[in-house]
Amino acid sequence: MKTFATALIAALLVLSPLSAFAEGVNHKVAIHVDENDPQVMNMALNNAQNINSYYQSKGDTVEIELVAYGPGLVMLREDKSPVKDRISAMSLEMANLSFSACGNTHRNMSKAEGAEVALVSEASLVPSGVVRLIELQESGFSYIRP
Template sequence: MSPGGASRRALCRALLAGFLTAACAVPVRTAEPHRLALQISEDEPAKMRSVLDIAANVSRHYSGLGEDVEIVVIAFNGGLDMLLQDRSPVKERLENFLKSMPNVSFVACGNTLETLAVKEGRRPPLIQGVSITQVGVAALIDIAEKNWTIVRP
């Protein structure tokens, strides 16, 4: 073996080790979370249960794969009843979601709330933990433009 060949191999090993060290030091970019918006606009308990089933199934699926998923349920028109303290047919289950599934959020349409307030003489109370957006459909448009998947069961 020639003296030059040994030093070239040593140089190659050093360069390779340096490259591997640098490659490993680069922060690994985690994948963006999956994003799902579920629309509920009908006052139908079966559809409300379906929305919750879908949210639970999708959350469980991606959790099982070790991936993150953000889920938002946006309610307007008749679907707003799902989020109302005094009349939600899925109140207990929804409250359990709010306690145990931080990746699932619920949003009420402010316009629908205002319409109910005029019609009923008072603004109906929301289940604690539900947030409000002024226009439910506009919120769906905004998140669709940010590449969320929208599903209407």
């Protein structure tokens, strides 16, 4: 009976959530940008770098997705982004960082300007930035708004 109890306790420890800490944990973070303000854009990128550095130092992994819509879409515009070079550099350094551009905002900007608005190559177009944030949160992403 003692052997069975010992085996049961060992099995429970292996299957417990605490065992995940020994192997590293995967975190998921959504960062929201909806302002055409270089300070906010840089704060969002700082948050991404700091989050990545912190979890790397702990042996954990982290997936970071930055979602831009409304006036914040300027952050991902090829012609107007004040942080374009930084996005490019960070994308090369952090394979776990992605950028989502709101399709609704992109379509409206393109219509208003009479031509397709070019986005930085690191950006992926999603149908709706707001909906993307909802989907990310529903799939376990933590939400950050700088």
